[in-house]
Amino acid sequence: MPHTSLPQEPRPELDERSLQDLVQNNQLHAALEWLESNPPHVVADELARTDAVTASMAFRLLDKDRALTVFEELEPVDQQQILQGLRDQSFLELVEAMDPDDRARMLREAPAKVAKRVLAGLSSHQRRMTAALLGYPEGSVGRYMTPEVVALGQDLTVGQALGVVLAEGNEAETVYTLPVVDHTRRLTGIVELRELVLNPPDTLVSALVVTEPAYAYAADSAEQAARLMRETNDLNLPVVDSEQRLVGLLTIDDALEVIEAADTEDVARQAGAAPWAGHYMAASVWQLARYRALWLSLLLVAATLTVSVTQAFEGTLEQVAQLAVFIPMLIGAGGNAGAQAATACVRALAVGEVRGSDLLKVIWRECRVGLVLGGLLAALGMVVGTLFVGADVAVVVGITLVLICGWAATIGGMMPLLAKRLKIDPAVVSAPMVTTLVDATGLIIYFLTAKAVLGV
Amino acid sequence: MPHTSLPQEPRPELDERSLQDLVQNNQLHAALEWLESNPPHVVADELARTDAVTASMAFRLLDKDRALTVFEELEPVDQQQILQGLRDQSFLELVEAMDPDDRARMLREAPAKVAKRVLAGLSSHQRRMTAALLGYPEGSVGRYMTPEVVALGQDLTVGQALGVVLAEGNEAETVYTLPVVDHTRRLTGIVELRELVLNPPDTLVSALVVTEPAYAYAADSAEQAARLMRETNDLNLPVVDSEQRLVGLLTIDDALEVIEAADTEDVARQAGAAPWAGHYMAASVWQLARYRALWLSLLLVAATLTVSVTQAFEGTLEQVAQLAVFIPMLIGAGGNAGAQAATACVRALAVGEVRGSDLLKVIWRECRVGLVLGGLLAALGMVVGTLFVGADVAVVVGITLVLICGWAATIGGMMPLLAKRLKIDPAVVSAPMVTTLVDATGLIIYFLTAKAVLGV
CATH class of the missing domain: 3.10.580.10 (CBS-domain)
Structure with a gap:
């Protein structure tokens, strides 16, 4: 009995010869065998990984019933790729057989040409169902629900x-x-x-x-x-x-x-990247780059703040050149402490453990957590500082670590909750955003501490 | 009909007066009303947020049927808190009524004293069921499955x-x-x-x-x-x-x-914090700090690498003091590019879009994505550099950005897959870990580029 087991190891059939290789080398008999001997979700996985042409060729090799099952397990973007490669008859059969909510989900992300072809081919009943779902706002329950429900009256046995x-x-x-x-x-x-x-x-x-x-x-x-x-x-x-x-x-x-x-x-x-719906392996290099470019550029522009802060204190740096040596370590520590706090709070908001109204409580906790962690890091940092330079700079490093960690954790905890209150998605308050913010302010803390302690 | 609606806004009943306030001020009648007028999952949420004593007092106000429903919606850690506050009779009734898989899950995380009290009170049938589940390794399907199944023979109508x-x-x-x-x-x-x-x-x-x-x-x-x-x-x-x-x-x-x-x-x-099962609001400051301390300290120690790299190039820094000004921006950009790549790959591995065997393909894609993004940032960075210092240092900044981004994305994409191959959880390859690694190597790239371009 050929059961569908969990992939314990990379599946041997795939490693020997991938579906993509088989189809591209026109070994259609072997491809057919592969398609028949693997369960629908593995076939769907493999189709999603291959390019559009190979995927629709392979899809057409599937028998009708299996084709529907595989199709329903694909993501909307991949479904569209397959649909574009089908002739009208198979296209219509496939679309008509989908559940209305899955169909609505696919249409939502489809280019207008595909959407029109899909809606045109539906029976009037199916079209009504789908259109109803499409009437609800994006991301709403209405878009995902199934409208075909068996409801009962009140006085039945x-x-x-x-x-x-x-x-x-x-x-x-x-x-x-x-x-x-x-x-x-x-x-x-x-x-x-x-x-x-x-x-x-x-x-x-x-x-x-x-x-x-x-x-x-x-x-x-x-x-x-x-x-x-x-x-x-x-x-x-x-x-x-x-x-x-x-x-x-x-x-x-x-x-x-x-x-x-x-x-x-x-x-x-x-991680400071735009969310997207595609499959990692199927995306092109340009697509991946595009999804990351905006945030990365914004963060770089924000980081010019660090350039002007450092430049403002160039006098201090020139007097005690050794201060430059600890810049990466200090802003790294602040960034990490801020990222930990931000991540914990974004997640706690997402799963409902924290609410927008907890803002002050969260600030108070994160501030104390940050100071505790800062104290710990200060002890370590002063050892490092003494080893590399000397006791006086080491004291500056230690004090800075306490202050930076307290500050970073406070900011990291506060920003997701502020976002929530301002009705912005808290997840937008990414770790890199907190880090970049803390970098510039952390440098100010560092240089001011140095001036105070070393008197430069 | 008082339906259980989704929380559209912070729930008004909670904002007026929280359950915690009511119980602590001995307004038990009002607390009882609150408990009866809110659906079980809201009650469970609220119990999880309050301290152990208040939670078990409030829990005892619930009627028996409702108590079980609320109890089953609590996380194991919160369940134990409640159990510790109950007398033997109610304790036994509650535990005996739980599903065997939920009970096994709670026992797994319970201190030995609670576990003993639970097992001792069970009927022999229930004890066998629970013990069977506990025999499976942690994190295995066996621990989460329900053993009570209705199975059918083969030749039935x-x-x-x-x-x-x-x-x-x-x-x-x-x-x-x-x-x-x-x-x-x-x-x-x-x-x-x-x-x-x-x-x-x-x-x-x-x-x-x-x-x-x-x-x-x-x-x-x-x-x-x-x-x-x-x-x-x-x-x-x-x-x-x-x-x-x-x-x-x-x-x-x-x-x-x-x-x-x-x-x-x-x-x-x-985010470089140890995973834990507790509720954010119920954890103490010390608990939160403990969960983050190890990683934060390790990262600080790893960051001393940046200290020695910068010290090694102190001569270069002293000759062109302006180079120090760009250190935070450059290592920030590298860190962000690396974190984006690492996060994308960890997630793609988790949801099964990428497999360990894709290592070389992923390295090749991420390297190209990084170089494309680096080119974009270089254009921006050279504008910033020219504005703040001058054309020659700006060229150094631009070249460094291309190289750092390509390098960081490659490392960020490679490490999760390497971890997977070495049978380590890829999620351990956290963004901060990649960032810290890239910080030190990024500095080397920066100073070597400066030496080559400026001839210092």
Whole structure:
């Protein structure tokens, strides 16, 4: 039985010969064998790594059912590449078979030409579904929810409810969470399919209903809704409009995608790079460079502040040339302390441990944490300083480390919360941004301390 | 109908008066009202933020059913705090009602005293379940799976299968994915409850079975298994022992916890801080400092390399004092370029877009990306240099920026993949580590370029 196991080691089939090699060398029989012997998510992975032409050639080798499964596991950008290589008939079949929420997600990122071709080919029912999802703002729950839901009336028995599931369930993406609605389609509760299956047919559904379920509005942020699901451990979250009427369900696999995408975005932002949706190996050098260029340039311009600070103290530097020797170490330490604080606070905000209103508390904690760490580093730094230069400069280095770390941690902790209060994404307060800010102010602290201690 | 909505704004009830204030001022009636009017995950959130004594007082105000729900939504560390404040009877009831995988997870992090008290109080069946989970290595699928599974034999009809679910389903954490096993309990496929409900009772289960399901070994890494589930969109992943015998299921809500924890850990590591499981607001200043101290000290010691490099070129610095002015900007730019590359590669490895075997390809891409970005920064840097000092030093700054960025991106891209090959967690290759390394080598590049161009 050829099971799909976890990749323990680099998969041997891939290392022998990659799909890309096989297709490019026209070994289509071997490629076909490879495509059939690997599970859909591995095929999808491999397609995402190859260039557009190879990917659509390989995709056309898949049989119809498998093609849909593989297609649904691709990211939207990769789906578009595949679609562009298909003739009309296969194109339409594939798009019509997608779930409406996946289709809406793909369309959102598609160039106008692809979007038009997709919408034109849909049945009117499918087009309505997709258009409805596209009406919600970007990043909202509405864009990710599935609108095809089996909802139950209020006064059913378990037997009747199972009948409703049987009649309508084939259309729906999930039947495991069944929202209960009143006659105006307002959400009044949810019942799990599990409860229906495990109870006798004449039980009243009302006895099994959870009457205060967590839910989200279609216009809410999808990330917040997904993190709410992580907290409540629900498999599906009912989605309502502003009048509490049921409009869909957010399924947990979509919530997982949303969380992963948000985390990837936060990570990119934290390193001072624009977030993007593509596959690392499929991106060109120019694309990668473009995504990093803006921040890198802004940070360089911001760093000219350090140039003018150092120039302002050139007199001090000329009198005690040894001071220059410790500049990289000191601003490095400040940057690291600030980055640690910023990262901890951005993450705590993202997972909901800290709120915007905690600003003063966070500043007070981070300031103390920074001073404690600064004290530790000062002890180390004074040893280094004494070894390399002498006791007097070493004292300057020690005092500077305490002050810089306290200051850097305070700034690092404060900025994400300030951003949150100003309704800016806290993840934009990247570690490099804090570091660059702390670099210039840290130099001022250093030179002023030197002047005070050494009297130059 | 008091629905549980998403927190759109800081929740008004909390801002008026926090649970902590109410309990500490002995306004127990108001606290009780607060506890009853807020959904379980909000209560859990609030308990996690307060100190241990307040949390266990507040917890005891909850009615029994609600108490269990709230308890299950707490993190293991917070659960232990609550448990320590309970008398034996409530303690036992709570622990016995937990799912075996959640209980095992809590025990794993509990001090020996709590662990003993928990195990002693369990029924022998529950103790066996928990002990089995604890036998698997830390971070393995076995620790997170639920061992209570409804498995089906191979030759059942849908009606018979639903009978099995009815008979055994009450014990199981989920009945939505039903593994199919042969007479030696080897996994041969899975069938979704959905299929059973939507098909006539006399259909053969074998017609509905997915015969090549994704699965994981109990000893596999839980993070890899969870990311596999994200790719396959399965609600539950069957878990087998080394002989392919079914031992449990990994449910998607546990997979989501695993992924969130792994992402939090990666984020902490990337900022050069030890990962930890606690709640940011509940940690003391000393705890926060301890988690950051080791890395910060190591980085400071590593940074002494920059001290000796600068000292080695002190002659050059004394001849052209203006060179010192650009040190912070240049090593800042190198650090940022290196951090961007490292972060992109760590994330691409984590989500599976890049494999260890891609090492050479990644080095080649990152080197080119770095040179492109370096060219861009050089143009900016030469403008800054000319404005602040003069054309000759500006040329040195420009050339240095190209070389430093190319070098930094190469190192940043290479190190995570090298770590992966050496079986070290790539996330340990943090941005600060790359930055510190690049600082010292960047200085060498700078001074050598200055010597070559200026002839000093």
